[in-house]
Amino acid sequence: MNAADLVTGDLVLLEAGDRISADLELAETHELAVNESMLTGESVPRRPREKATVFAGTFVVEGEAAAVVTATGPRTRLADPASAAEIMRSAVLSSTGRLVRANGRWKPVGDPMEVALHALALRAGSSEDGTITRRLPFDPVRRRSSVIVDGVLHLKGAPDTVLPLCAAAPGAEQALQDMRRRGLRVLAVARRAAPVVSAAQTATQTATDVERDLTLLGLVGLEDPPREDVAEAIERCRLAGIKLAMITGDPRRPPWRWRASSPC
Structure with a gap:
C-alpha cells in the first residue's frame, strides 16, 4: 500500500x-x-x-x-515517534546492508546488523532518496561509516567514536550506559549540522576532515541473543571436558546478560 x-x-x-x-x-x-x-x-x-x-x-x-x-x-x-524516521534515514544511508523482497519473500543481503537497521527504517517509513557523492566505509580504526548525500553527511558507528565528534547532547551518555547494562549492542547515529563542501573538494579530504561538527540524532540498540542451539552445544562441551570462556570483544558490554539468557 x-x-x-x-x-x-x-x-x-x-x-x-x-x-x-x-x-x-x-x-x-x-x-x-x-x-x-x-x-x-x-x-x-x-x-x-x-x-x-x-x-x-x-x-x-x-x-x-x-x-x-x-x-x-x-x-x-x-x-508520534516521527523523529525515528530521521534517525533511521541517516543510519541506512550510511549502510550497505539491505532487506530485499524477492519471489514474495524478504531476503537479507549484506551485514546482518545493517539489514536489521534497514528493516527498522522500512517500518518507520524512512526515505532513502538522494544522490550519493562519497561513501566512507567502516574500518576497525574509525569504527564508524558515513556517506555524503545531497551535500549532507550521514554517519553511524560505535558511540565511543561518534559522541566525541558531536555537539553536546544532554542525557546521551546516561542513555548509552542504560542500554549497555541491558546487554544491547549500541550504535550512535549522527549528521553533519551544516552541508559539507562540494563533491570535488570532498574527494580530496580524509575521513577526519569530513566526519566532524556532527549533531547526534540518537542511539540505536540491537539485541543479539544466543542462538537456539547454544545451550546444547555448551552441554556437549562440558560433557567432553572442554572448559569454556566468554570473550565479548568489548569490555563495556556486560556478558552476564547473555549468560542470564542461556539455560546453561
Whole structure:
C-alpha cells in the first residue's frame, strides 16, 4: 500500500508480507498476525481480530484481512515517534546492508546488523532518496561509516567514536550506559549540522576532515541473543571436558546478560 494513495474511509486488503501504511480498523480477518515491534518493541506477532486497530509502520506476517483506513500521515500512531524516521534515514544511508523482497519473500543481503537497521527504517517509513557523492566505509580504526548525500553527511558507528565528534547532547551518555547494562549492542547515529563542501573538494579530504561538527540524532540498540542451539552445544562441551570462556570483544558490554539468557 502506498500511503500517499490512501484516505480515511478507504477499504484495503491485507496479506502476508504487506507493510501497513495507515492506521486501520479491521473489518474481517483470517488467521491474521501483525509484527508491531516498531511501535511496541515486542517481537511476538499480535493476532488482532475484527474491530481491532492495526497501525502504520507494522507488517503483516501471516494471514489475510480487510480493513478500513482510520488515519493517515501525521495523524497515525507512528507519527508520534516521527523523529525515528530521521534517525533511521541517516543510519541506512550510511549502510550497505539491505532487506530485499524477492519471489514474495524478504531476503537479507549484506551485514546482518545493517539489514536489521534497514528493516527498522522500512517500518518507520524512512526515505532513502538522494544522490550519493562519497561513501566512507567502516574500518576497525574509525569504527564508524558515513556517506555524503545531497551535500549532507550521514554517519553511524560505535558511540565511543561518534559522541566525541558531536555537539553536546544532554542525557546521551546516561542513555548509552542504560542500554549497555541491558546487554544491547549500541550504535550512535549522527549528521553533519551544516552541508559539507562540494563533491570535488570532498574527494580530496580524509575521513577526519569530513566526519566532524556532527549533531547526534540518537542511539540505536540491537539485541543479539544466543542462538537456539547454544545451550546444547555448551552441554556437549562440558560433557567432553572442554572448559569454556566468554570473550565479548568489548569490555563495556556486560556478558552476564547473555549468560542470564542461556539455560546453561
